[in-house]
Amino acid sequence: MVRSNGRVHGGRRAPVAVFAVLAVVLGVLAGLGQHPTPAWGAGSAACQVSWTNNEWTGGFTAQVSVTNSGAAVSSWKLTWTFPAGQQVTSAWNAQVSQSGSAVTASSLSYNGTVGSGGSVSFGMQGTWSGSNPAPGDFAFNGASCQGGSTPTPTPTSSPTASASPSPSASPSPSASPSSSSSPSSSPSPSASSTGGGGTGCSGAVVCSGFEDQNGSALTGDWTVAAPDCAGAGTVTVDTSVVHGGSRSLRVNGQAGYCNHVFAATTKNVSSVGPVVYARYWVRHTTALPADHIAMVTMEDANNGNKHLRLGGQNGALQWNRESDDATLPAQSPVGVSQSVPLPVNQWVCVRFAVDTTKQSMDTWLNDQLVPGLHDDGVPTADIDQQWLSRTTAPRPVTLDLGWEAYGNGSDTLWYDDVALGSSPIAC
Numbered sequence: 142m143v144r145s146n147g148r149v150h151g152g153r154r155a156p157v158a159v160f161a162v163l164a165v166v167l168g169v170l171a172g173l174g175q176h177p178t179p180a181w182g183a184g185s186a187a188c189q190v191s192w193t194n195n196e197w198t199g200g201f202t203a204q205v206s207v208t209n210s211g212a213a214v215s216s217w218k219l220t221w222t223f224p225a226g227q228q229v230t231s232a233w234n235a236q237v238s239q240s241g242s243a244v245t246a247s248s249l250s251y252n253g254t255v256g257s258g259g260s261v262s263f264g265m266q267g268t269w270s271g272s273n274p275a276p277g278d279f280a281f282n283g284a285s286c287q288g289g290s291t292p293t294p295t296p297t298s299s300p301t302a303s304a305s306p307s308p309s310a311s312p313s314p315s316a317s318p319s320s321s322s323s324p325s326s327s328p329s330p331s332a333s334s335t336g337g338g339g340t341g342c343s344g345a346v347v348c349s350g351f352e353d354q355n356g357s358a359l360t361g362d363w364t365v366a367a368p369d370c371a372g373a374g375t376v377t378v379d380t381s382v383v384h385g386g387s388r389s390l391r392v393n394g395q396a397g398y399c400n401h402v403f404a405a406t407t408k409n410v411s412s413v414g415p416v417v418y419a420r421y422w423v424r425h426t427t428a429l430p431a432d433h434i435a436m437v438t439m440e441d442a443n444n445g446n447k448h449l450r451l452g453g454q455n456g457a458l459q460w461n462r463e464s465d466d467a468t469l470p471a472q473s474p475v476g477v478s479q480s481v482p483l484p485v486n487q488w489v490c491v492r493f494a495v496d497t498t499k500q501s502m503d504t505w506l507n508d509q510l511v512p513g514l515h516d517d518g519v520p521t522a523d524i525d526q527q528w529l530s531r532t533t534a535p536r537p538v539t540l541d542l543g544w545e546a547y548g549n550g551s552d553t554l555w556y557d558d559v560a561l562g563s564s565p566i567a568c
Contacts (some may be wrong), residue, residue, distance in 0.1 A: 143154045144467060187211055188220035190219070192275050193428070195456050200478045201227070201273055202456065203484070205246070207281065209255045214282060217261070217425040218329050219246045221276040222322035227269045231508060233481055234489075235263035244276075264484055293349065324393060340385055342420070345562030347408050351388040354378040363390075363404045366541055368438055368448060372400025374544055384488045386556035394434075394544025398552040401434035403438065403543030404556070411442070411538040417495045420566040424488045425554040429453035433546035439537035443497075449535050451493065451504070452545065457482055460502070460532070468476070469502070469528040470513035476523035477515030480508055487559075497536045501531060504552060508568055 189208040194201055207219055214353045219235075223242045236244040246263060248255075255261050279286040342348035349362060357377045359365055367377050372395055375499040379391035390404050410417075422434070435452035447464040454461070457480035460469040470476035483489065483506070493514075504514035513524055520526040542556045 167553045186286050188219075188281035190279045190280065190286055194273070194275060195428075195482070197271050197474045199270065200266070200268055200474055202264060202266045203275075204262065204264045204482065206260055207279075208258060208260045209227060209281065211257065211284070212253070213256045213259075213282075217248045217282055219257060219279060219281055220244065220283075221279045223276055224274050225269065225272045229265050229267045230478075231512075232265040233263065233479070233506060234261075234279065234484060234487075235265075237263075237265055262484055262487055264482060266478060268478075268479065269291060288401045292460050298441055301430055303555050304390070326349070327467070328358045340558050341568075342558075342560030342562065342566050344564065345407050345560045346410050346413055347559060347560050349406075349560040350384075350386045350388045350557055351378055351390055354388055359404055359488075364406035364407055366403045366404060366543075367401045367442075368405075369401050369539060369545070370395065370399040372402060372546075374400050374402030375495070376402055376404045376543060379555060380422065382555050384424070384555075386557075389555045389557040390542065390550075390559075392543050392554045392556070394546065394550075394554060396546050396549050398413035398547055400551075401543070401545045403541035403545070405539065405541045406539075406561075410540055412563060413537075414497045417497060417533055417537050418488065418492070418564060418566050419494075419559075419560065419561040420488055420492045420568060421556060421559040422488050422568075423483070425483065425485055426487055426554050427550075427552045429456050429458070429483055430548075431455050432546070433461065434547070434550045434551050434552075435545035436543065436554070438539075438541045438543075438545065439535075440539040441535045442538045443536040444531070444534050446538075449495070449537060450545070451491075453483065454519070457529060458506070459502070460504070460528070465531065466528060467527050467530060469516055469523075470524045471527050473523050475511060479511075479524060481513075492566065494565075495535055495537060497534055499534050500532065501534075 147218060151429035188210050191206045193204040222242055226242060229237050229239050231455050232246070234249065234252060236249060237244065237246045247287060248261070252261050268459050353361055355361070359376065359378065374395045375393045377391050379389050380387055382391070383389045392402065394400070394402065395514050422494065431454070433452065433454045437451040438444040439446040440528060441449045442465050447462070450461045452461060453459055453470055455477045457477050459480060478548060491504070493502065495502050500516055500518040502514070502516040504511050516525040516528055518529070540561055542559065544552060544554060
């Protein structure tokens with residue numbers, strides 16, 4: 142795979158989509174060819190909105206952050222009009238619907254409460270033709286974000302600020318059945334704690350919220366590792382930013398080839414199966430780069446202990462196979478459009494299921510199946526056709542959480558409530 146520094150990793154050149162990353166602080170639109178408009182959030186506006194656009198030919202993703210300038214609400218709707226006929230195809234952390242050019246993003250069960258001055262973020266993926274200007278007519282619960290009356294607050298018995306980012310534990314969405322046939326849509330075990338304080342993973346081989354860690358250095362069930370080569374990154378136990386309990390794992394991931402650093406479980410996971418189920422909560426500060434990075438690596442005993450890696454490329458989540466640099470999905474514009482970015486500055490739940498008896502893998506972000514990370518054993522162009530060039534099913538025997546860069550891309554990440562076992566594990 143070709144990296145931005147000219148290195149080829151894995152001995153193969155893969156097609157890399159060219160992205161134009163446009164960070165837009167809404168309200169300053171002259172640079173987009175729009176007529177100047179009042180700064181969104183000025184005066185008595187109902188909200189402030191920032192829109193980060195990541196586009197390629199015919200497709201885009203947008204990360205939207207909304208700050209509530211009015212009274213606290215327990216549910217919300219953000220509406221806008223696309224000025225150039227863009228169409229939303231999928232979304233995360235919000236229910237997004239579209240009628241013509243009018244779009245409505247609605248809160249979900251776990252992120253409806255937004256205090257006065259608090260923020261909430263969500264994202265979407267879509268298509269465009271001709272041009273892809275950012276919208277400029279946002280309204281929050283019916284009140285304009287360009288000025289005017291403040292929104293009527295939705296009644297709530299106990300309004301609480303839920304500014305994002307927040308170091309406190311964020312409410313997790315209820316586990317919902319996935320449309321996939323994978324058994325990981327089964328009901329979750331009852332929440333409990335074992336050893337490291339992980340929640341909802343009783344009976345799993347790895348069930349850790351890092352509550353058994355003392356001090357900042359890893360001990361016991363976790364150790365610092367650099368599977369391929371060590372770099373400038375660090376792994377520490379953190380008490381200031383947590384999802385649950387009082388501790389989390391902090392990773393300072395550095396850019397540059399071979400800046401690898403991970404926390405590796407010392408548990409023996411080689412017998413987990415026949416389907417390996419995993420769940421972890423992660424929070425990070427910087428959008429995934431165009432270059433290849435990895436955040437989770439597992440040695441594959443069926444592939445010479447080469448790593449099976451979950452990370453990102455071209456701004457979206459992807460699986461990568463160290464032995465031949467194959468990716469799931471393919472790194473074409475169509476393939477990348479079937480994946481999603483990893484939202485920043487908020488805790489999100491990642492789950493995956495890897496079948497060790499046949500080529501079958503699925504990945505969920507906040508209990509939403511990611512279409513581009515679905516391998517059903519039947520080659521699908523731009524999704525798993527390249528991935529299925531290897532027919533042997535993977536057999537993960539280790540679990541490492543951290544940061545691995547092959548070019549540009551540094552990030553600060555936190556992991557918490559990590560679980561891996563032979564039964565489905567819910568968020």
